[in-house]
Amino acid sequence: MSASSRTLTTVGLALGLFLAALESTVVATAMPTVIGELGGHAWYALPFAVYMLSMTVTSPLWGRASDRLGRRRLYLFGVFLFLAGSALSGAAGSMLTLIAGRVVQGLGAGALGTLTFAIVGELYPLKERSRIQGMLSGVWGLSGLIGPLVGGLLVDHASWRWVFYLNMPFGLIGAAFVGRFLEESPIPEKAAPLDLAGAALFTAGSGALVWGLEARNWPFLVAGVVVLAWALRIESRHPAPLLPLRLLQARLPRVAVIGNFLAGAAFFGTVSYLPLYAQGVARTGATAAGLLLTPMVLGWTLASMSLGTVLPRLGVPRLARLGAGLLVAAFAGFVALTGAPLPLIGACGFVAGTGMGAIILSLLVGAQECTPRQELGALTAVLMFARSLGGGLGVTLMGALIGDTEGVDPTDLARGLRFAFVLGLAFVALGLAFVAQLRAADLKRAAEAA
Numbered sequence: 001m002s003a004s005s006r007t008l009t010t011v012g013l014a015l016g017l018f019l020a021a022l023e024s025t026v027v028a029t030a031m032p033t034v035i036g037e038l039g040g041h042a043w044y045a046l047p048f049a050v051y052m053l054s055m056t057v058t059s060p061l062w063g064r065a066s067d068r069l070g071r072r073r074l075y076l077f078g079v080f081l082f083l084a085g086s087a088l089s090g091a092a093g094s095m096l097t098l099i100a101g102r103v104v105q106g107l108g109a110g111a112l113g114t115l116t117f118a119i120v121g122e123l124y125p126l127k128e129r130s131r132i133q134g135m136l137s138g139v140w141g142l143s144g145l146i147g148p149l150v151g152g153l154l155v156d157h158a159s160w161r162w163v164f165y166l167n168m169p170f171g172l173i174g175a176a177f178v179g180r181f182l183e184e185s186p187i188p189e190k191a192a193p194l195d196l197a198g199a200a201l202f203t204a205g206s207g208a209l210v211w212g213l214e215a216r217n218w219p220f221l222v223a224g225v226v227v228l229a230w231a232l233r234i235e236s237r238h239p240a241p242l243l244p245l246r247l248l249q250a251r252l253p254r255v256a257v258i259g260n261f262l263a264g265a266a267f268f269g270t271v272s273y274l275p276l277y278a279q280g281v282a283r284t285g286a287t288a289a290g291l292l293l294t295p296m297v298l299g300w301t302l303a304s305m306s307l308g309t310v311l312p313r314l315g316v317p318r319l320a321r322l323g324a325g326l327l328v329a330a331f332a333g334f335v336a337l338t339g340a341p342l343p344l345i346g347a348c349g350f351v352a353g354t355g356m357g358a359i360i361l362s363l364l365v366g367a368q369e370c371t372p373r374q375e376l377g378a379l380t381a382v383l384m385f386a387r388s389l390g391g392g393l394g395v396t397l398m399g400a401l402i403g404d405t406e407g408v409d410p411t412d413l414a415r416g417l418r419f420a421f422v423l424g425l426a427f428v429a430l431g432l433a434f435v436a437q438l439r440a441a442d443l444k445r446a447a448e449a450a
Contacts, residue, residue, distance in 0.1 A: 012177025063381025078111020134308020269394025299353025
């Protein structure tokens, strides 16, 4: 594959990834207007929840299926689903239709997120891959920065429907680049059939678990854990499981999954409750509460885009330890500075975002280097799923520590938030303990074995 074809393919992938990530934030600004037109106040949160749920739960399915059926065709099918869901959402005449459109959108977004990173892991050698994966991680972070702004501009100057319709031309351009320039990945000639029973159980179990965490619905959560355990038991005996557990026998991929889970729990849990700190403790308005998240997202974006160029020189273990150390320092700051002025909290947020960018990038690139080409989709999907699942767990546990916030005294709320930050510190400290086990030899041995 020529260098120009790879570049144009990467541009198309970046465009699709940006749209999928943007749709997780851009709708927030439009929802009050949507509710005013379509009604359905009781369903206000569902357009967000079903999008994230369908994207998270189907990511492992897309990743593993691409290992067996080829990445190019599945990626293009994912784009088709995403754009079909966008069109359905934009044309919605009721909240029920909008929710259905968001489900379809989320199914496609699961492909765009997972397969983008898997395709790049296949196209580029380690030195170039770290730079490209960093750039793509930065694209994901950038969408979180500009999503609310784009949504507000479209609602104010056009229509909330353009929040969805605007995906169409850019999605088609990205798909055209990928379809024209990406060569189909090799497909195993004598591949064992996929474990459909295990895949179905995993999807049902993870869906119940994620929904139980998001909605704090304990019966769903318990059912999800039970069904997931059943699915993993079946998968452990199948020659072509949805989640090949043998990949986790090597230290680096195993630590990468654990690190993504723990970092996701701390980071996304904190992202959910920092605005509460601004409004409930510092007594600021909604604008300042939203701005408090900007340093975290900005740190992640800048770290992802800049550290990809230095990763080959620093090495995966050193950069991962640096990222984990920055997360520990940031959460120690959150704990110590609870009640401090917002600029100090924002500074801790920037350090946390920088650490998150460093650890996620290094673990992704390192784990992919240790994984056979025909398993890249499954491995990439596992990492992204672990991060999302950790985020759901972090939000739930931190919310339980904070408790009911309505009418609570700022001092009591600050105490609850400090408990939540202590939990986040425990997560990232445990992550640092795992990451500290990594050695350069682990990467070399596993890469040779792959």
